[in-house]
Amino acid sequence: MFKSNHLIYLLEDDSDDAYLIRNALKNDKIMSHSIMTFDSLEKLVKALSNFKPDLIIMDLNVTDSDGFNTMLTVKHSAQSVPIVVVTGMADEAMGDRLIQLGAQDYVPKSELTSSLLQRVIRFSKERHHLLQILENSANRDALTMLYSRKALDSKLDELVKHAERYGEKFAVLFIDLDNFKPINDQFGHDAGDQLLQHVANRLTLFSRSTDFVARFGGDEFVTLLPHVKTRDDAEQASKQQLNAICDDFYVTDSDGQAQQVHLSASIGYALYGEDGECGVELIKAADAAMYQNKQNR
Structure with a gap:
């Protein structure tokens, strides 16, 4: 039986308790788990800044933090990662x-069993996923299910504030479909909508889990790339996305017939701190770079 693998960050400074939790998940017949253990809040926060796991299991009281302060710090650093608290304090109000x-x-440690922890993890991930769908529905483009222009503006502001505070960089990719209008005019608006959906699927498929892909409007798309520090990295990401969408696609025309169309696109990028500060x-800089690349082809 195929078992999906999930990365779990475990915050636990007691080696015996950490062993019990790892052992409780070892015989999970539905999911396999890769567990990275951290014995301090500082180490966990540092790891979260580099890579987000599928789930966090945490104790409240560790060497450098205790109680609700631990929860608040982890929640802030984890952002959209589901959190399960396993602690020695058995208090329903808590x-x-x-x-x-x-x-x-x-889950109080006094009640911890393998079956309970495995079930809690599965239900927590499912519940978190459903909540994200509800939260994101207002921030999604109805046609492509990519992030909307409104969500893009909000995310950009968030990345700028983070970059200002921590001295980091990020990149903005701007994509325009070169021959969308002729395809849309020849085969109908439904075919054009199908093509936009194909592009959205490709952009999502060939993006990292930390990337933010949005429909900017019409046949234009924007991808935000956190933690991209150099122009070489941005250039490589641009080529990857361009190669993903410059391809042959099948759409259904206004007569219900399948039509093969070849799509071409242009892309430009901008790097925070070098091409703009907001x-x-x-x-604007990424759009200008895209237009320049389009003119040079």
Whole structure:
């Protein structure tokens, strides 16, 4: 039987308790788990800044933090990662408070069993996924299900503030479909909509989990690339996305007939700190770079 693999970050400074939790997940027949253990909040936060796991299991009291402060710090650093609290304090009121603060579930160590922890993890991931769908529905483009222009503006502001605070860089890619209008005019608007959906699927497929892909409007798309520090990295990402969408696609025309169309596109990028200091400047610079590349072809 195929078992999906999930990366779990475990915050636990007691080696015996950490062993019990790892052992409890070892015989999971539905999911396999890769577990990275951290014995301090500082180490966990540093790891979260580099790579996000599928789930976090955490104790509240560790060497450098305790109680709700631990929960609040992890929640802030984890952003969209589901959190399960496993702690030595068996207090129902505390469990309710932790869920209000953003935990998906709470398990006292005195009640911990393999079957309970495995079930809690599965239900926590499913519940978190459903909540994300509800939260994101207002921020999604109805046709492509990519992020909307409104969500893009919000994310750009967030990345700029993060970059200003921590001295980091990120890149903005701007994509325009070269021959979308002729295809749309020849085969009909439904075919054009299908083509936009194909492009959205390709952009999503060939993006990292940390990338933010949005429909800017019409046949234009924007991808935000956190943690991209150099022009070489941005250039490589641009080529990868361009290669993903410059391809042959099948659409259904207004007569219900399948039609093969070849799509071409142009792309440009901007790097925070070099091409702009705010979202508006970065979008403008990436758009200008895209237009220049289009003219040079």
